[in-house]
Amino acid sequence: MANPSAVVSVRRSITHVVFDMDGLLLDTEKFYTQVQELILARFNKTFDWSLKAKMMGKKAIEAARVFVEESGISDSLSAEQFLLEREEMLQKLFPTSQLMPGASRLVNHLHAKGVPICVATGSHRRHFELKTQKHHEIFSLMHHVVLGDDPEVKQGKPSPDGFLTAAKRFEGGPVDPCNILVFEDAPAGVLAAKNAGMSVVMVPDPRLDKSFHDAADQVLNSLLDFNPGDWGLPPFEDNGS
Numbered sequence: 001m002a003n004p005s006a007v008v009s010v011r012r013s014i015t016h017v018v019f020d021m022d023g024l025l026l027d028t029e030k031f032y033t034q035v036q037e038l039i040l041a042r043f044n045k046t047f048d049w050s051l052k053a054k055m056m057g058k059k060a061i062e063a064a065r066v067f068v069e070e071s072g073i074s075d076s077l078s079a080e081q082f083l084l085e086r087e088e089m090l091q092k093l094f095p096t097s098q099l100m101p102g103a104s105r106l107v108n109h110l111h112a113k114g115v116p117i118c119v120a121t122g123s124h125r126r127h128f129e130l131k132t133q134k135h136h137e138i139f140s141l142m143h144h145v146v147l148g149d150d151p152e153v154k155q156g157k158p159s160p161d162g163f164l165t166a167a168k169r170f171e172g173g174p175v176d177p178c179n180i181l182v183f184e185d186a187p188a189g190v191l192a193a194k195n196a197g198m199s200v201v202m203v204p205d206p207r208l209d210k211s212f213h214d215a216a217d218q219v220l221n222s223l224l225d226f227n228p229g230d231w232g233l234p235p236f237e238d239n240g241s
């Protein structure tokens with residue numbers, strides 16, 4: 001969007017917010033990285049961030065296919081076998097998930113100010129329950145949660161299905177995508193938000209290649225750096241400390 005006044009008017013039209021979950025609200029991406037490094041080490045291969053970038057944000061089976069094919073192990077391990085192998089490790093790790101810096105402050109702030117908020121994640125129900133078991137307080141503030149195994153989400157990110165379903169389920173929905181701001185950490189998630197016609201703030205892991213930042217409307221190092229006023233949303237009343 002080259003025209004600065006168009007940027008300002010889009011930013012002023014935001015009324016609803018959609019949060020990604022893994023790597024954005026919760027620090028769960030590190031668990032996927034950890035187990036995938038272990039599995040590839042068995043094949044004398046290393047798991048790097050170019051492969052990570054292609055997997056993150058996607059539905060489990062879609063990410064699994066990318067993993068076995070791109071790493072060149074599909075003759076030895078199918079996508080389904082890979083999912084089974086990593087499941088036992090992930091089930092132990094997910095309940096230890098922590099909120100990302102600034103997540104609690106931002107979610108509580110938007111909820112307190114009456115901005116409708118929800119979650120749209122690639123995670124399926126079973127993993128969602130494990131990841132959020134210590135975080136019910138924050139997730140209970142969401143108007144709704146759209147999961148990766150929701151019947152309306154035919155395809156995972158970068159398809160817009162999850163975000164369009166999220167827009168539909170707000171009170172009085174569907175909300176016009178141009179009034180929705182998405183927070184994402186993954187390249188596929190940023191593309192999904194843009195494919196849905198929404199604005200997107202990207203909060204990427206610093207190890208992700210910077211070329212993936214280009215599709216986002218704003219890129220932040222942390223949710224702590226988000227200024228709601230930039231998007232016409234009610235400003236924080238504290239100093240962020």
Ligand SMILES: O=P(O)(O)OC[C@H](O)CO
Nearest residue numbers: 021022056057121122123
């Ligand atoms: O980033 P999310 O919340 O869409 O989750 C996607 C996968 O479960 C993990 O990459």
Ligand SMILES: [Mg+2]
Nearest residue numbers: 020022023185
């Ligand atoms: Mg994510």
